[in-house]
Amino acid sequence: MSQSSSSKKSVRILPESLINKIAAGEVVERPASVVKELLENAIDAGATDIQVTVKNGGKDLISILDNGCGMNEADAQLAVERHATSKIIDEDDLFRIQTLGFRGEALAAIASVSHFELLTCDDESQGATRIFIKGGYLEQVGKIGFPQGTRITVERLFYNTPARLKFLKTTATELQHIQQHLVQKSLAHPHIHFRLTHNRQLLLNLSGGQELNTRIRQLFGEEFRDILMTVQHKETYLRYSGFISFPSKPRTSRRWQYIFVNERNVKSPSINHGIYDGYGTFLGKGQHPVFFLNLVIDPTEIDVNVHPAKTEIRFRNSQLVHTILTDQISSALKDGASRRFFGREHAHSNMSRSELSGQIELPMNDPLPLESQFSGMTFPARKKRRTEARDLPPRASLRAEKLAKKSVFSSEIRIEETRNKSAKVQDSASTIKQANQDSVSGNLPVNEIRNLRLLLPLPTVPKKIRVLGQFRRTYIIAENDAGLVMIEQRALHERLLYEIYAEALQIKDVPVQTFQASLLIELSPQESVLLEQSLEPLAVSGFAVSPFGGSTFAVNTIPEILSADQVEKVIREILDHLALFGKRGHGEEILQDICQVVVAHGSMPPEQELALSEMECLLAQWEELGSPLTSLQDVPVLVEFSVQELKRRLKR
Secondary structure (H helix, E strand, C coil), X not given: CCHHHHCCCCCCCCXXXXXXXXXXXXXXXXXXXXXXXXXXXXXXXXXXXXXXXXXXXXXXXXXXXXXXXXXXXXXXXXXXXXXXCCCCCCHHHHHCCCCCCCCCCHHHHHHCCXXXXXXXXXXXXXXXXXXXXXXXXXEEEEEECCCCEEEEEEECCCCCCHHXXXXXXXXXXXXXXXXXHXXXXXXXXXXXXXXXXXXXXXXXXXXXXCCHHHHHHHHXXXXXXXXXEEEEXXXXXXXXXXXXXXXXXXXXXXXXXXXXXXXXXXXXXXXXXXXXXXXXXXXXXXXXXXXXXXXXXXXXXXXXXXXXXXXXXXXXXXXXXXXXXXXXXXXXXXXXXXXXXXXXXXXXXXXXXXXXXXXXXXXXXXXXXXXXXXXXXXXXXXXXXXXXXXXXXXXXXXXXXXXXXXXXXXXXXXXXXXXXXXXXXXXXXXXXXXXXXXXXXXXXXXXXXXXXXXXXXXXXXXXXXXXXXXXXXXXEEEECCCEEEEEEHHHHHHHHHHHHHHHHHHCCCCCEEEEEEEEEEECCHHHHHHHHCCHHHHHHCCCEEEEEECCEEEEEEEECCCCHHXXXXXXXXXXXXXXXXXXXXXXXXXXXXXXXXXXXXHCCCCCCCCCHHHHHHHHHHHHHCXXXXXXXXXCECEEEEEHHHHHHHCCC
């Protein structure tokens, strides 16, 4: 017998249990997938109160209790069969779906890879139906006392599919995915009361009967009251309502972007592109809007049956959707900008200051890599800049001994420099005079001294450039052999701090300041999990943080370039970055995120009045570090005007 004939296998019908396990691989990817499917069933059942209970990130237990319409015994037994549903009847219904679930696969798929219990009741006088299924095989069917509604309990998920079980992530990671689904559903349905309990700890308690603006503040905090504007559009083809961020309040990540179509959380390039095109020039490079939008469209105009996860949709006329969003959002933003110009930016905001009940919880989009190792780690260098053509000095080596806690703006230096330039100071405006006087005496406000500190005993007078003055407290005006130079001072300072801080991280010698009494910060349960998993990279970055009990943490040291009043905000922002980009799983990139957050907060304010000596110090250190030409956002930090160009423009 040949090899081909011996390996030939006959065609056969697969057993039902194997079919269900194959289906489970498509529908049930992880514990969060179970939560999503059961939440959608509860919402479709008209529930106004949904309680989610999980243990160990859903790996040991998932229980969802709702007060929906429930099912009678006959419907309950059919519901756990494959392709059994009450939500569609014929082929035409598939093209006008108005429910979140519709395929009739979820319960059978979940029951095939777990210990599954269904308790449901549609009439309390008739009692509730209890169904228990183990690994896809029906074990028990009976009656029990239970109020109207449904409770589904899933235990030992993937116990009979060890290959799938071993691919589950850590408890913290799986919990984050579950929380994200709760956040999405709670934003789409603010009238429903959602609760999430993990290992007997209440993580979310979002009261029902709320408006979307209230739900946003419940989840993300009061700061969103001042950054969002109301938008709505009513048209026969497409209606939408919700909130978008003011043009002056962009973010550096896409984290706070939620799109719902007919109350379903979806991903749609047409919608995203339409919103971004609506913002147009309002957004700079690396800036992203915040938006919470619910679109309402005829179900026959969309296809939600694209992917088993039901998060991808297709529009019959995607170009029309894109055009409507672009035009309407652009118009709303222009109107908002006009109101802002006349001091009425928040005139139409519905984000009131009312007190909120419930525990606040910040959702995280992506998991934190819990297995990252930081031993022997080197900090990644930024990509090389084109500085050769500028005839600038090479970057000096930052030796460990140079990383001393010494300000380049010492009183002695300032006094001597101010004496040498007293004549120039007398010709300056009165505000500039006062700034120089403060510099001489060393009595600048503490935050200003900190913001101008680069922590290196480098030269304080540049060699190849001469400072002429400051323009609008934003730009340094200087001259070199080639002509006139205009430098954005904050971008320059931020870049210098990054180079120095990154170098300190690489040699694991970050200058720090120590608190005499520990600074205590209170975090949410989810943030606490993230922080506990991030203590090592934070320690490398100059943050000495330790658990203080419950969700409270003690901060004993912080990087020298920060101030104490920034600690809590910086740590929360670092946690946001770690949660958002955690899938990368590389410790070097985690350190880079921390570095960028610290530097952004440690650099000088956007408008900072500088003395002449301070501007010279910045430029001297810029020369010493190799004169990088771009900011951290990869945009130029300076503009040069040659003498020839100036003469040409002046027609000389």
